[in-house]
Amino acid sequence: MALTFPMTPNPAPRADAERAEILSNPGFGQKFSDHMVVSIWREGSGWGDGEVKAYGPFQLDPAAAVLHYAQEIFEGMKAYRHEDGSVWTFRPEKNAARFNRSANRLALPEIDENDFVESLKALVKADESWVPAFDAGEASLYLRPFMFASEAFLGVRPSREVTYCVIASPAGAYFKGGVKPVSLWLSRDYSRAGVGGTGAAKCGGNYASSLAAQIEANERGCDQSVFLDSVEGKYVEELGGMNVFFVTKDGELVTPQLTGTILEGVTRDSILELAKDLGLTPVERRVTIEEWIEGCNDGTISEIFACGTAAVVTPVGRLVWTDGEVTSGPEGEAGPYATKIREALLAIQKGTAEDTRGWMTRL
Ligand code: COI
Numbered sequence: 001m002a003l004t005f006p007m008t009p010n011p012a013p014r015a016d017a018e019r020a021e022i023l024s025n026p027g028f029g030q031k032f033s034d035h036m037v038v039s040i041w042r043e044g045s046g047w048g049d050g051e052v053k054a055y056g057p058f059q060l061d062p063a064a065a066v067l068h069y070a071q072e073i074f075e076g077m078k079a080y081r082h083e084d085g086s087v088w089t090f091r092p093e094k095n096a097a098r099f100n101r102s103a104n105r106l107a108l109p110e111i112d113e114n115d116f117v118e119s120l121k122a123l124v125k126a127d128e129s130w131v132p133a134f135d136a137g138e139a140s141l142y143l144r145p146f147m148f149a150s151e152a153f154l155g156v157r158p159s160r161e162v163t164y165c166v167i168a169s170p171a172g173a174y175f176k177g178g179v180k181p182v183s184l185w186l187s188r189d190y191s192r193a194g195v196g197g198t199g200a201a202k203c204g205g206n207y208a209s210s211l212a213a214q215i216e217a218n219e220r221g222c223d224q225s226v227f228l229d230s231v232e233g234k235y236v237e238e239l240g241g242m243n244v245f246f247v248t249k250d251g252e253l254v255t256p257q258l259t260g261t262i263l264e265g266v267t268r269d270s271i272l273e274l275a276k277d278l279g280l281t282p283v284e285r286r287v288t289i290e291e292w293i294e295g296c297n298d299g300t301i302s303e304i305f306a307c308g309t310a311a312v313v314t315p316v317g318r319l320v321w322t323d324g325e326v327t328s329g330p331e332g333e334a335g336p337y338a339t340k341i342r343e344a345l346l347a348i349q350k351g352t353a354e355d356t357r358g359w360m361t362r363l
Contacts, residue, residue, distance in 0.1 A: 072204045144168070236289055
């Protein structure tokens with residue numbers, strides 16, 4: 001039976017002036033809207049009805065399994081305001097399907113795809129005033145559905161109580177520099193994921209394991225780290241939280257193929273589709289780090305960019321390793337294809353281009 005998400009309004013929502021101040025410069029992931037969705041699953045009885053209630057801290061037992069064994073998954077999506085004032089999201093069925101694949105990998109319960117989408121609708125209905133205006137550029141309301149083991153129990157087994165929650169956060173550019181090219185640190189000491197591990201799942205543990213490399217990157221003056229495969233340390237996988245693409249001088253758009261250790265990005269999948277509209281040939285294959293370095297040096301690679309829901313399309317300007325570096329794309333700005341792909345994607349999301357593939361869902 002479909003879940004319902006009845007609403008108990010926040011008795012103390014933020015004043016209009018405070019919300020307007022937040023929306024005028026949202027940054028990424030720092031401020032949160034007035035409500036959240038919560039639903040609890042219990043072994044034997046399944047999902048209980050959800051609720052939309054005031055955003056606020058959970059009361060969590062110190063023995064809650066998630067705090068000890070990291071049984072947790074999440075998604076990242078965005079709500080966009082169109083010119084007529086309506087609010088839409090992008091390919092939510094893809095996120096719902098990935099959420100359930102992640103749930104299976106982390107031994108968490110699945111949630112019906114319709115219930116997942118209804119939970120987003122319920123939250124956006126409650127907090128519609130938090131969706132940035134149509135003319136606020138790429139600003140959107142970032143939606144973060146997540147699920148975690150909330151049973152208080154220290155034995156290692158799948159939790160018998162699980163909490164599903166959706167929160168929302170107004171979002172501008174993910175990186176401080178906006179769409180300026182970012183620099184990447186090549187992590188040689190750390191891998192993000194191993195064969196048979198959780199690399200393809202969107203679980204908190206993958207992001208936790210990227211953080212030591214992120215510290216290295218920041219110490220080297222870089223924005224993000226890039227990971228290689230854990231077996232040979234040879235093939236490019238992904239960044240700490242984004243997929244990566246290479247534009248070749250021959251008009252190919254190349255991205256590392258999905259090997260089970262790479263996140264199946266919804267933005268990644270969409271860009272592979274859009275590439276054809278822009279005259280690029282999409283290619284999914286293994287890419288070696290030598291190829292990256294040589295391609296930048298000999299001009300075979302003309303542009304590199306990273307992508308994800310949060311970062312949209314972000315150009316990569318520099319790759320740095322212990323005793324060297326290479327640059328890619330025009331200095332200090334996005335390359336022509338990164339710009340075109342970013343614009344094409346945002347135009348569909350903001351409703352200024354026709355949605356010929358049926359990617360948008362009204363919230
Ligand atoms: C997203 O792009 O939505 C993610 O979940 C990645 C995270 C680094 C913000």
